[in-house]
Amino acid sequence: MSDVQLYLFEFDRNPKEAAQIAGQAAKRLETKELKLIALIESLGEYLNSDDTGIRSKTMAFVADVLSLTPPRVLSIQQRNLLCDFILSRISDDNAGIGSATKALHGLEDKGQWDQIRASTIMQVILDHTSPLSQYRQQSDRYQVLLLIDLLMAEYRDAVHDLHTSSSDFLPKFVAYFDGEKDPRNLMVVFSILKVVMTEWDISANAQELFDSAFNYFPITFRPPPDDPYGITAQDLKDRLRACIAATASFAPYAFPALLDKLDSTSLNTKRDVVHALRSCVENYGPRAVNLYSVTLWDALKFEILHAQEDDLIEGTLQVLSEISHQLAKSTSDVLITYLKPIAKECNEHLEDTPTKQSQAATQILKSIASSCPEASNFLLSTVLPHIFVLYQTSDTTAKRRGLVDTLVQLFRANVSVFGEWRSLGTSARLVDGEIPQPSAVSNGLLKYSTQTLETLTSGLAAMPVKEVSFRLTLLDALLQLTRVRELLVDDEIARVINLFNQIVLSEESYGRDEVKAAAINALLEIAHQKPQLIIDHSFPAFLGKLPDKDSEGPEKYVPVLEAFAKLGCEDKVFPTVVLRLKNKLNAAIQQNSSGTYICAILSALLFTFSRDSLKLDGHPKYCPYLEDLLIPLTKRICTDFQSDNQVDTVFYLLGRLHNVILRQQSSELQKTLSAETYRLFLGDSVTEGIPLRTDSVDSQSHRLIVTTYLLAAWRKDVPLPHDDSVVLPALTKLSSNEEISVGTKVAILQQISLIVNKFVPKSDLKRILDPILYEPLNIASGNINGSTIRIAFALFKALVLRSANEFEAIFTSLCSALSNPEHGRSVGHGFSTLLQPDEILTKENHCTISPIHRQRMFTVVVPAFNEGFRNADPAAKTNYLVALSGILRWLPYSFWEQDIQALSPLLLQTLDIAGEEDVKAGTIDTLATILAENPKAVEEHAGSLISRLLNNSSSKSNPPKVRAKALHCLSLIPTQVRRELVVPFRKQVVKRLTEALDDGKRVVRVEAVKCRSKWTNLDEAGDEDD
Amino acid sequence: MDDIQNSNPTVLPSSDLPSRRPASPTTHHPSRGTGLFDSLVPAYGYPYDPFLPKSPSASSDDEDDDEIPDPIDAQEIYDLISTITDPEHPLSLGSLSVVNLPDITIIPPSSPASRISTVQVLLTPTVTHCGLATVIGLGVRVRLERALPPRFRIDVRIKPGTHSTAEQVSRQLGDKERVAAAVENATLMAMLKKMLEGCD
Known part of the structure; x- marks a missing residue:
């Protein structure tokens, strides 16, 4: 049996086998066992068969053999012979067209065709297979299209020659693809057509060609689920759009056709039209766009003035702006013809400001004025005078506000075109690809700058403080005006600055002080554009308001300090802000100001140093702020400051300042400073004082707070100034001293945590732990009291974070202490300190934070609590619940997801504990998380959860915060828990919630209203189902 | 979209709408800043x-602090109803000035023995012939009935002189049976639901 016979036999039964047969034939061709002539002759009988199936399968055999034949097996004569053979088949017989074209494709792989060959193939296909839609099989058509695509890509000149040499080629070519519907094929058709549209002279057939693509508009294709070909509607839309926008010759057909479709009621069609219009305007160029610019405006304006969807407005605005951008490339007449009706219509809408349409007009103006300098200038010259007249003659603030809002948008557009002081706008051209040159067109706003500035400043200064929104708009307009590059002169900007200063510093406070806040932000923005003007004009005004000695209350200086500190956020003025604050602090200490004032200035300093963008790691050996700021400041505060003013907060803020500046320094620098950890740069006279001298406690104990922050700043490899075996016992003893202030005590415990977490090597942990668990503290044997609990938790936390195994020993002791009748509750509360966010023990402070510490903690602690709870006395049970809640509230849901079944009953019981508001609040948060993540887990407890939340929402023994939280949690239930489980409770809940609607506190009522409406809607949803 | 009765209403910016402002944050905040x-x-x-x-x-x-109660005041009523969406525009009743703070009155109990207070709301339709005034009024009524404790009587009316048939609409809104019947109407309820969607 011949190969083809075998192939035909297997073709339908076993395609794999058939392919193998073709492969063998290819192999034998390669080894010359089989002669090409013999192969072709063997086909004869089947190619002449009456059965089209057999004929087309035979062609499939040829295609398979050719695609499997390695390159260089067939000589050029043989390939030509084959090519002629296949072309003769195509002209004689339509069966197996897909395979025939695939075979041609396979031949091309073996060696390029010459131009004549390529054009013959094109010609034969067009002459004998048109229209393509006569072939039912998508795959047949697809193969033909791939071949044409290949010809267009590789033999472009040959195909183009066909077009230039015969005027009826193009109509035939275009008609060839008529009626194609398959998305895969269309992707190829569109890309073939796009080549023709963009590269050929198509003027004689533009309309047919346009229609051949536009017939598919809009694309409504929706890919089937699990579409194996991965063609999306968007892919098709993109290719079709590229065709429609391919050549300016389409303009006479495309614009009317697209505008016609714009009237469609379908929003998606409108979106496609707007996208297509934008591409057309971009590609057709100014000449074509000019003919349709006014028509387009007349049609498109309705999409903005009678807006339906935001993205549609945005897209339409882009088209309008792109038209102006294109026309600007042509003569100015052309642009003005387009802009005139726009300016006129917008001016009309502005007359009724503020309305929906005046807002739309503002959007239009902004977007077109942003397109190019010429458009910006024309619109300013036609709209600004009109706005000024309207402004002068208007009688309501609402109208004036709307008009100024239009100004704001025009100025913003102006900035985007002409640039701001610190950067050039879009009009700037890059010369030599490197140096940006400002636009050649001068800014049309210059002509109006004096008048505008006058109107706005007098408006803002004269307007009463209660006109908040109007003043905010005026302020914004002034700010935008100062931003415009090379518009206002320095003196004019200084006037604006002084006006803003006045608002921040002298104006009475009103409402939420939004205007003051906006004025500060505006000053900050001006500081970014013109730093020196702010230093010259704002700084003296601000510092003049800050006394050296505070004889009046904080309301006089805190707002000024806040504003001043905010200005420090601008890099250019930051060093000056720091310097002035430092001088003010020195003066204040000199004048014996109060601790409150010192704290306020320190807070301002700390604020300027705390922003994320500030880079403090500079030189490896030198830190400017150490010598200039930290050391003199610390000396001042510790020695010159009146000791009765030396409150915890002063040292806390000082410590934070040290920490934030020093922790980013290199370890090289830090090592030279380590000796100062306890001396605090105060010289030898006070060395070794604290904490090693534990016999007496004096006012200097506060300094330990600063020490804590220095320790926190050091990197791991910075050596401690004293051995831990000396420091830790001293700190432990000091922490139980009754005379020490609370803040200092907390700092001492934090020091213990820091040393154990960061500086003690793993091998030494047991040595550190023994004196706590056993002699002398004996926590393991039950020596539990107020101070030993704290020490135990400080150690525990340090060990948990580094995931050291030693933590289990402390945990065992603390867990059994939960049943201690006197201190059990305190121990329970202590557990919430372990995982809560911590200021000191953080990665930024170079601490050892194990990535798995929370998992380890959870797996050890929670089963122990569970068991402890079951075995505890009724009185002690709540302590376990408190402890558990303290752990869970800081753990992400994923950690306890697995144990949710066991935990839920415990959490519900926690809601019944009296007098533990904080614990309850945490537990309600935890329950809310469960409801959000995995409501199934609490389904079986739905009834008990609902009634407990209702009780907590109405119990007056709970603070308002807990009542509100309970209501919020309750409001999650109707949408999260299965309907049939909740509906039975609906009546009861809606009824009982009337009580919360009458709660004394507004925060609770707000939640009650939301919650009740969720439960009420539960019923409405049910009605719809019925 | 053809039957829009007022296609270009006046719109107030949200910062101009009345809201609860503390007397002064600087005296309110512990830091005085x-x-x-x-x-x-x-x-x-x-x-x-x-x-x-x-x-x-x-x-x-x-x-x-539970010692200092916040009584239900006109601003709170305003906050409850100003966020209702207008049936014609995707805009709130507050920003269209249909609901205005000065037109909300809380009338305390008439005698010391009674606990019943009355909330009176006067609505200003955007145009005098607005056919949707009744629907808006019904929406306000339903919202307040759900959000206020039962000791409040609710009285929703059209502000006199702002609507061609103000009295008639007000009477409809005051008629308990008619309101109850309206709430049973599925089409009307669907409309109300859409209006109230933005309220949470």
Whole structure:
């Protein structure tokens, strides 16, 4: 049996086998066992068969053999012979067209065709297979299209020659693809057509060609689920759009056709039209766009003035702006013809400001004025005078506000075109690809700058403080005006600055002080554009308001300090802000100001140093702020400051300042400073004082707070100034001293945590732990009291974070202490300190934070609590619940997801504990998380959860915060828990919630209203189902 | 979209709508400033100490003090109904000035023995012939019935002189049976539901 016979036999039964047969034939061709002539002759009988199936399968055999034949097996004569053979088949017989074209494709792989060959193939296909839609099989058509695509890509000149040499080629070519519907094929058709549209002279057939693509508009294709070909509607839309926008010759057909479709009621069609219009305007160029610019405006304006969807407005605005951008490339007449009706219509809408349409007009103006300098200038010259007249003659603030809002948008557009002081706008051209040159067109706003500035400043200064929104708009307009590059002169900007200063510093406070806040932000923005003007004009005004000695209350200086500190956020003025604050602090200490004032200035300093963008790691050996700021400041505060003013907060803020500046320094620098950890740069006279001298406690104990922050700043490899075996016992003893202030005590415990977490090597942990668990503290044997609990938790936390195994020993002791009748509750509360966010023990402070510490903690602690709870006395049970809640509230849901079944009953019981508001609040948060993540887990407890939340929402023994939280949690239930489980409770809940609607506190009522409406809607949803 | 009765209404910016403003933040905030520096002190760090019982003075926040009740006032009623969406525009009744703070009155109980207060709301339709005034009024009524405790009687009317058939509409809105019947109407309820969607 011949190969083809075998192939035909297997073709339908076993395609794999058939392919193998073709492969063998290819192999034998390669080894010359089989002669090409013999192969072709063997086909004869089947190619002449009456059965089209057999004929087309035979062609499939040829295609398979050719695609499997390695390159260089067939000589050029043989390939030509084959090519002629296949072309003769195509002209004689339509069966197996897909395979025939695939075979041609396979031949091309073996060696390029010459131009004549390529054009013959094109010609034969067009002459004998048109229209393509006569072939039912998508795959047949697809193969033909791939071949044409290949010809267009590789033999472009040959195909183009066909077009230039015969005027009826193009109509035939275009008609060839008529009626194609398959998305895969269309992707190829569109890309073939796009080549023709963009590269050929198509003027004689533009309309047919346009229609051949536009017939598919809009694309409504929706890919089937699990579409194996991965063609999306968007892919098709993109290719079709590229065709429609391919050549300016389409303009006479495309614009009317697209505008016609714009009237469609379908929003998606409108979106496609707007996208297509934008591409057309971009590609057709100014000449074509000019003919349709006014028509387009007349049609498109309705999409903005009678807006339906935001993205549609945005897209339409882009088209309008792109038209102006294109026309600007042509003569100015052309642009003005387009802009005139726009300016006129917008001016009309502005007359009724503020309305929906005046807002739309503002959007239009902004977007077109942003397109190019010429458009910006024309619109300013036609709209600004009109706005000024309207402004002068208007009688309501609402109208004036709307008009100024239009100004704001025009100025913003102006900035985007002409640039701001610190950067050039879009009009700037890059010369030599490197140096940006400002636009050649001068800014049309210059002509109006004096008048505008006058109107706005007098408006803002004269307007009463209660006109908040109007003043905010005026302020914004002034700010935008100062931003415009090379518009206002320095003196004019200084006037604006002084006006803003006045608002921040002298104006009475009103409402939420939004205007003051906006004025500060505006000053900050001006500081970014013109730093020196702010230093010259704002700084003296601000510092003049800050006394050296505070004889009046904080309301006089805190707002000024806040504003001043905010200005420090601008890099250019930051060093000056720091310097002035430092001088003010020195003066204040000199004048014996109060601790409150010192704290306020320190807070301002700390604020300027705390922003994320500030880079403090500079030189490896030198830190400017150490010598200039930290050391003199610390000396001042510790020695010159009146000791009765030396409150915890002063040292806390000082410590934070040290920490934030020093922790980013290199370890090289830090090592030279380590000796100062306890001396605090105060010289030898006070060395070794604290904490090693534990016999007496004096006012200097506060300094330990600063020490804590220095320790926190050091990197791991910075050596401690004293051995831990000396420091830790001293700190432990000091922490139980009754005379020490609370803040200092907390700092001492934090020091213990820091040393154990960061500086003690793993091998030494047991040595550190023994004196706590056993002699002398004996926590393991039950020596539990107020101070030993704290020490135990400080150690525990340090060990948990580094995931050291030693933590289990402390945990065992603390867990059994939960049943201690006197201190059990305190121990329970202590557990919430372990995982809560911590200021000191953080990665930024170079601490050892194990990535798995929370998992380890959870797996050890929670089963122990569970068991402890079951075995505890009724009185002690709540302590376990408190402890558990303290752990869970800081753990992400994923950690306890697995144990949710066991935990839920415990959490519900926690809601019944009296007098533990904080614990309850945490537990309600935890329950809310469960409801959000995995409501199934609490389904079986739905009834008990609902009634407990209702009780907590109405119990007056709970603070308002807990009542509100309970209501919020309750409001999650109707949408999260299965309907049939909740509906039975609906009546009861809606009824009982009337009580919360009458709660004394507004925060609770707000939640009650939301919650009740969720439960009420539960019923409405049910009605719809019925 | 053809039957829009007022296609170009006046729109107020949200910052101009009445809202609850503290008398003055600088006297209100413990630091006597706007609280800019508060973020410097982490909420859970120093000086929060879980071992110490919270001293009552620590929470000076009015919001957490049950001793100072916040009575239900006109602003609260305004906040409840101003967010209702207009059936014609995707805009709130507040920004269209259909609901105005001065037109909300709370009338205290007539005698010391009674607990019943009355909330009176006067609506201003955007145009005098607005055919949807009844629907808006019904929406306001339903919203208040759901959100206020039962000791309030609710009285929703069209502001006299702002609508061609103000009296007639007001009478419809005051008629309990008609309101009850309207709430049973599925089409009307679907419309109301859409209007009230933005309220939560």
